[in-house]
Amino acid sequence: MTPFPPPLLSLRSARKSFGPVEVLHGVDFDVLPGEVHVLAGENGAGKSTLVNILSGVHTDFSGTLSLRGEPRSFSGPADAAHAGISTIHQELSLVPSLTVADNLFLGRERVDRWGRVDFRSQEAEAARLLGEVGLHVSPRHVVAELPVSMQQMLEIVRALARDAAVLILDEPTSALSEREAETLFARLSVLRTRGCGIVYITHRMDEIYRLADHITVLRDGSRVRTDEARALPPEQLVTSMVGRDLATAGPVGSGPGTEEALQVTGLSVRDTRIDGRALVDDVSFTLHRGEILGLAGLQGSGASQVLHALFGDAAGPASGTFALGGAAYAPRGPADALRRGVALLTSDRKSKGLAPEQSILHSVSLSALAAFSGPGGWIRREAERAAVGAVVERLRLGAPSLDEPVRTLSGGNQQKAYLARCMLTAPRVLLLDEPTRGIDVGAKADLYALLRELAAQGIAILLITSELDELPLLAHRILVMHRGRVAAEFAGKDATKEGILAPAMGHGIGRMEDPE
Amino acid sequence: MNRGVSSRLRRFLATPFARALLALLLMVGLGIAFNADGAFFRWSVHRDMLRQVSVYGILACGMTVVIVSAGIDLSVSSVLALSAVTFATLTLPMGWGATTAILAVLAAGAALGSLSGFLVARMRIQPFIVTLAMMVFARGLAKVVSGGKKVTNYVLAPDGSSQVVDLPRVFELIDSRVLGGNLSIVTVVFLACVALTWVVLERLRVGRHIYAVGGNAEAARLSGVPVGRTLVAAYALSGLFAAVAGICQAAQETQGDPETGMGYELDAIAMVVIGGTPLTGGKGSVTLTLVGVLTIGYLQKILSLNAAPEATRLMLTGVIIVCAVLFQRGRK
Numbered sequence: 001m002t003p004f005p006p007p008l009l010s011l012r013s014a015r016k017s018f019g020p021v022e023v024l025h026g027v028d029f030d031v032l033p034g035e036v037h038v039l040a041g042e043n044g045a046g047k048s049t050l051v052n053i054l055s056g057v058h059t060d061f062s063g064t065l066s067l068r069g070e071p072r073s074f075s076g077p078a079d080a081a082h083a084g085i086s087t088i089h090q091e092l093s094l095v096p097s098l099t100v101a102d103n104l105f106l107g108r109e110r111v112d113r114w115g116r117v118d119f120r121s122q123e124a125e126a127a128r129l130l131g132e133v134g135l136h137v138s139p140r141h142v143v144a145e146l147p148v149s150m151q152q153m154l155e156i157v158r159a160l161a162r163d164a165a166v167l168i169l170d171e172p173t174s175a176l177s178e179r180e181a182e183t184l185f186a187r188l189s190v191l192r193t194r195g196c197g198i199v200y201i202t203h204r205m206d207e208i209y210r211l212a213d214h215i216t217v218l219r220d221g222s223r224v225r226t227d228e229a230r231a232l233p234p235e236q237l238v239t240s241m242v243g244r245d246l247a248t249a250g251p252v253g254s255g256p257g258t259e260e261a262l263q264v265t266g267l268s269v270r271d272t273r274i275d276g277r278a279l280v281d282d283v284s285f286t287l288h289r290g291e292i293l294g295l296a297g298l299q300g301s302g303a304s305q306v307l308h309a310l311f312g313d314a315a316g317p318a319s320g321t322f323a324l325g326g327a328a329y330a331p332r333g334p335a336d337a338l339r340r341g342v343a344l345l346t347s348d349r350k351s352k353g354l355a356p357e358q359s360i361l362h363s364v365s366l367s368a369l370a371a372f373s374g375p376g377g378w379i380r381r382e383a384e385r386a387a388v389g390a391v392v393e394r395l396r397l398g399a400p401s402l403d404e405p406v407r408t409l410s411g412g413n414q415q416k417a418y419l420a421r422c423m424l425t426a427p428r429v430l431l432l433d434e435p436t437r438g439i440d441v442g443a444k445a446d447l448y449a450l451l452r453e454l455a456a457q458g459i460a461i462l463l464i465t466s467e468l469d470e471l472p473l474l475a476h477r478i479l480v481m482h483r484g485r486v487a488a489e490f491a492g493k494d495a496t497k498e499g500i501l502a503p504a505m506g507h508g509i510g511r512m513e514d515p516e
Numbered sequence: 517m518n519r520g521v522s523s524r525l526r527r528f529l530a531t532p533f534a535r536a537l538l539a540l541l542l543m544v545g546l547g548i549a550f551n552a553d554g555a556f557f558r559w560s561v562h563r564d565m566l567r568q569v570s571v572y573g574i575l576a577c578g579m580t581v582v583i584v585s586a587g588i589d590l591s592v593s594s595v596l597a598l599s600a601v602t603f604a605t606l607t608l609p610m611g612w613g614a615t616t617a618i619l620a621v622l623a624a625g626a627a628l629g630s631l632s633g634f635l636v637a638r639m640r641i642q643p644f645i646v647t648l649a650m651m652v653f654a655r656g657l658a659k660v661v662s663g664g665k666k667v668t669n670y671v672l673a674p675d676g677s678s679q680v681v682d683l684p685r686v687f688e689l690i691d692s693r694v695l696g697g698n699l700s701i702v703t704v705v706f707l708a709c710v711a712l713t714w715v716v717l718e719r720l721r722v723g724r725h726i727y728a729v730g731g732n733a734e735a736a737r738l739s740g741v742p743v744g745r746t747l748v749a750a751y752a753l754s755g756l757f758a759a760v761a762g763i764c765q766a767a768q769e770t771q772g773d774p775e776t777g778m779g780y781e782l783d784a785i786a787m788v789v790i791g792g793t794p795l796t797g798g799k800g801s802v803t804l805t806l807v808g809v810l811t812i813g814y815l816q817k818i819l820s821l822n823a824a825p826e827a828t829r830l831m832l833t834g835v836i837i838v839c840a841v842l843f844q845r846g847r848k
């Protein structure tokens with residue numbers, strides 16, 4: 001055994017429950033000084049819960065947390081940060097309208113006894129800190145004008161300014177370009193030599209093997225293994241993340257037809273925020289009537305952008321051509337796409353789907369109002385209520401009354417109401433972005449059955465889900481996306497979670513394809 | 517059976533409409549308690565109250581539509597003044613017929629509203645700022661149209677001599693009463709505006725779109741709602757009602773005063789809010805606003821019947837606004 005230094009941060013048999021459900025089952029986790037410790041696992045494996053315990057967000061867990069050998073219990077994130085554990089979440093927590101120095105000293109301003117801020121000393125100290133990590137930016141620069149990568153580095157500098165002993169980074173490269181990511185990695189290795197312990201969460205295989213000293217794999221709330229990175233080859237890592245293969249039942253009902261519903265040729269979407277990065281890079285595929293085509297991909301894979309582009313709502317300048325049932329299709333916007341028979345269910349039901357105060361009736365009929373209104377836009381209310389009633393029944397949405405506001409529905413039923421809105425437009429192509437997100441297990445099973453039924457009725461479905469278990473159960477075919485490209489294709493019945501996960505993390509397709 | 521009725525009653529009492537109605541009943545109760553030697557029991561008092569709130573109420577109808585769309589329209593008072601002076605100028609010195617003058621003024625009001633809507637929807641400027649700018653602009657335009665003076669039936673002839681022309685019948689007509697002198701025409705106009713707003717919001721597609729945009733604009737856009745057109749329609753309606761109010765105001769004052777209606781936008785907003793339509797959008801209705809208009813109307817009337825000084829009236833109105841909103845939010 002290698003003689004390791006004593007751990008900087010140590011978590012012993014940590015358990016955490018939400019209500020009656022235990023989500024973390026006695027996990028041990030150590031962070032050594034001067035190491036990058038990668039935390040790996042599928043979505044829902046317990047990574048966020050673990051990070052939230054370390055960073056003081058969850059205070060009600062059982063188990064012990066010690067920092068430099070001393071048991072600690074934090075009252076909240078600020079307390080943890082004060083003790084030397086800094087977390088950098090995917091969403092940045094800087095105040096965009098303030099300057100670099102103001103942000104670095106936010107909440108711990110240097111003030112005299114009259115409460116006046118000593119800006120000069122703050123700026124001098126900020127300049128020193130920035131110089132230390134080699135970040136060339138003026139302390140007086142307004143944060144909003146800086147590129148995202150620089151902002152991310154600022155967060156790190158802020159953590160260092162608080163003398164962080166442990167730095168937790170949650171998918172820090174998801175908003176970074178390749179070059180910016182390189183800068184980040186260089187800074188991290190500087191921190192490492194200074195004895196800082198770094199916890200790093202990522203879905204990208206190349207980053208794991210580039211940075212990690214140790215890898216801890218979580219699965220279903222338990223620690224599967226902790227190994228030195230060089231002792232854990234990628235194939236084994238993936239197997240550990242997935243566990244045993246689940247029995248895969250292919251989609252029931254007749255297979256997909258051969259009639260073409262949607263053809264996508266050479267779709268690319270450029271990112272206007274980060275120069276030179278493509279959100280979607282030359283994607284082509286065909287979707288048939290009655291087919292469920294799964295688009296698998298981890299965060300930032302571009303799968304969601306494909307759906308939005310098909311709905312006339314591309315995130316950036318798009319190129320490529322679509323054909324809908326053989327006819328050219330170039331949607332000018334959501335309204336146009338809906339008219340042509342393409343409906344989108346976004347991944348964010350709350351902010352992009354439903355208005356909580358609207359009644360179920362009005363929420364469901366919204367996209368199809370033209371079908372229920374006569375001259376002058378007078379709504380034929382009986383026809384509207386009948387149609388909404390029918391689709392609600394077809395989707396088995398349990399609601400006491402159609403006139404109740406949607407906020408009174410459970411998550412699963414809200415999702416059904418949202419799906420009902422799409423269905424009422426009589427779509428030929430249904431684009432579903434994470435339809436099972438945030439709904440419980442029973443509602444999920446219900447939704448699976450529904451999607452199969454809809455496909456059996458001839459609707460072509462393009463489905464994104466990050467819950468990889470779902471795909472072999474639902475999809476006839478699966479396209480795996482990584483960094484905007486199609487990295488692999490499977491027939492649904494042949495797919496395994498490992499098979500999907502490896503290319504989704506960029507393993508086996510390599511960086512050599514990237515033109516750099 | 518009995519339980520069914522009581523639970524339905526309880527459900528009804530939890531609705532915003534029931535709460536607004538309760539506040540109004542409370543106000544009427546106060547009127548009965550402080551009836552100023554029985555003055556409160558005379559219909560003429562109620563008729564006058566209705567007449568006095570009608571112009572505000574007409575503005576509040578348009579304001580309701582805009583607030584449901586999650587916006588605000590500060591320009592209604594200035595558009596009212598502009599409409600009043602335009603109407604007076606067209607009918608008095610220029611001698612237009614009443615119908616053409618009314619149509620022209622209504623069209624102008626709707627056009628100014630559409631411009632506000634366009635700036636909000638297409639230029640993506642905050643409604644507060646757009647309509648603040650429109651408020652200042654329309655007031656200025658009103659002064660241009662009127663030459664900075666009140667437009668009366670005392671007109672200047674081309675040769676420089678001045679003469680008094682007859683007030684066109686339309687002025688008198690609008691300021692008269694129907695139903696045996698028991699209801700003012702302006703009140704009838706106000707109620708017609710309420711009805712029109714109700715139809716737009718509750719029965720027409722554009723109304724649904726206004727609620728959808730106010731509730732969640734991004735979701736509405738992704739559901740195929742023409743967000744821009746919907747917002748333009750909402751502000752256009754508000755401009756149209758401001759023009760209606762302006763014509764009524766001119767008729768009641770028998771002149772076009774470029775300074776008229778100062779601060780009315782705030783009264784209109786207060787009436788909408790007291791009714792229970794939240795400023796956050798996506799919720800509320802014009803029936804709530806009708807109740808809000810009556811609540812404020814009675815408050816003012818009761819205070820004036822009991823000879824409360826203006827200072828007291830203003831302070832009490834402020835207190836009532838806060839209480840009404842707290843009451844509306846109530847036990848959630």
